[in-house]
Amino acid sequence: MENKRAGQRAEAELLFRRATVVDGTGASRRRADVAVAGGRIVAVGELAGWRADRIIEADGRVLAPGFIDTHTHDDGYLLVHPHMKPKVSQGITTVVTGNCGISVAPLVHADPPQPLDLMGPPALFRFETFGAWLDALRDQPANVNVAPLVGHSTLRVRAMRDVSGAATPQEIEAMRAEVELALRAGAFGVSTGTFYPPAAAASEAEIIAVCEPLKRLGGIYSTHLRDETDDIVASIEEALRVGRALDCMVVFSHHKVAGKRNFGRSEQTLAILAEAARSQPLCLDCHPYPATSTMLRLDRVGQSSRTMITWSKGYPEAGGRDFHELMATLGLDEAGLLEKLKPAAAIYFVMDPGDVERIARYPLTLFGSDGLPFDPRPHPRQWGTFPHILAKMVRESGLMTLEQAIHKMTGQAAQQYGLQDRGRIETGCHADLVLFDPDRIQDRATFEDPIQVSEGIEGVWLNGSQTWDGHQTLPARTGQVLRRETSPV
Incomplete structure (x- = not known):
């Protein structure tokens, strides 16, 4: 679909200026403005004449679906x-x-x-x-x-x-x-x-x-x-x-x-x-x-170089500890420790x-x-x-x-x-968008300290409403139950 011509005045609720658009199709990145209204992308391109309720100066950061x-x-x-x-x-x-x-x-x-x-x-x-x-x-x-x-x-x-x-x-x-x-x-x-x-x-x-x-x-x-x-x-x-x-x-x-x-x-x-x-x-x-991670199973333990317990109802103190270290500490064999821990879950290397x-x-x-x-x-x-x-x-x-x-x-x-109409930055698609810094994006969650927010995700929008501002969630609650090959219901 052809975008609005440069200089043509139009209205949007949200406008990203000078973003590095990676549009989700596999095509090469390009510099563009992106306009959003009514929960959808309404224009992509050079949108100098557009006005918007909110303007995000992307300044070259990546805007992706x-x-x-x-x-x-x-x-x-x-x-x-x-x-x-x-x-x-x-x-x-x-x-x-x-x-x-x-x-x-x-x-x-x-x-x-x-x-x-x-x-x-x-x-x-x-x-x-x-x-x-x-x-x-x-x-x-x-x-x-x-x-x-x-x-x-x-x-x-x-x-x-x-x-x-x-x-x-x-x-x-x-x-x-x-x-x-x-x-x-x-x-x-x-x-x-x-x-x-x-x-x-x-x-x-x-x-x-x-x-x-x-x-x-x-x-x-x-x-x-x-x-x-x-x-x-x-x-x-x-x-x-x-x-x-x-x-x-x-x-x-x-x-x-x-x-x-x-x-x-x-x-x-x-x-x-x-x-x-x-x-x-x-x-x-x-x-x-x-x-990987799932329920505690001895077959998986035997296949793994290391097994870390994530939780145990039978022995809650096991959370975060190594399966084989626990065997030595408690003086149990594999079957005995499983019986003591279950139900339980683990991470398997x-x-x-x-x-x-x-x-x-x-x-x-x-x-x-x-x-x-x-x-x-x-x-x-x-x-x-x-x-x-x-x-x-x-x-x-x-x-x-x-x-x-x-x-x-x-x-x-x-x-x-x-x-x-998802997964692409294209006129008519739902405005599910993420703005991030490709040079700064970094996960912080580790096996030892897993509940950690990543860095570099500067904003997230769901059906046109912002859900993340780079530091905290926002109560947009605009999520939809989707239907396959049809519009959401």
């Missing part, structure tokens, strides 16, 4: 902490929720099993339908937009008396019906997490049957693979078969190859995915750290930095924080993922250009998830 966090577990955090400080302080304006087979809805449960308890307090599991949770988000908007997935593990806990076995035909039908209800209510798709106990017994046939509405109604199949270690190839092939059976996009969650003996295997897995992408739609997400970098720069990779927001000592990815990428992978190492990184964070993510 708001970042899209494609992998979160923020389902409940959105309601409890709608300011969303861990995310807006990174420049994030949209979060994809319900990943890894875990969503807070549809489930009413006083004591949800692991890993559902990683989502936050049991009181969050109070929504009988997926639509009821979406209605709660609309009634109490947050400082980010939401693109929701419904979790297969959550459906299993809801429908089955015993999740340790195969689902009966009646239980499969009950789950399939819930998937259809969720998709019609606004879910973007279904996520699975067959790595975890509630869904480990689910067969490929069960998953296809439960997710059948995706084939008719459209949507995404997002998966935490059954195995990310020795059997990763078989797990990838299973996910690809599910995607073909459902005729839908497959998202490979937090793609990794875990365990020392698998270091370097990302060359193999990415080659498999590149070949598959020639005949079926797929993408993957990752975060930029060589450590389980990946090769070379694999992390190779996956991050792969053309079909998007970025997601995968943080656990209610953890008292979260993985630093919850607060630092996007600035970490821009500081370490762009400015310091040159692993990718600024334009390439921003494209993955914005326009490419919007395209893969079907977000209409």
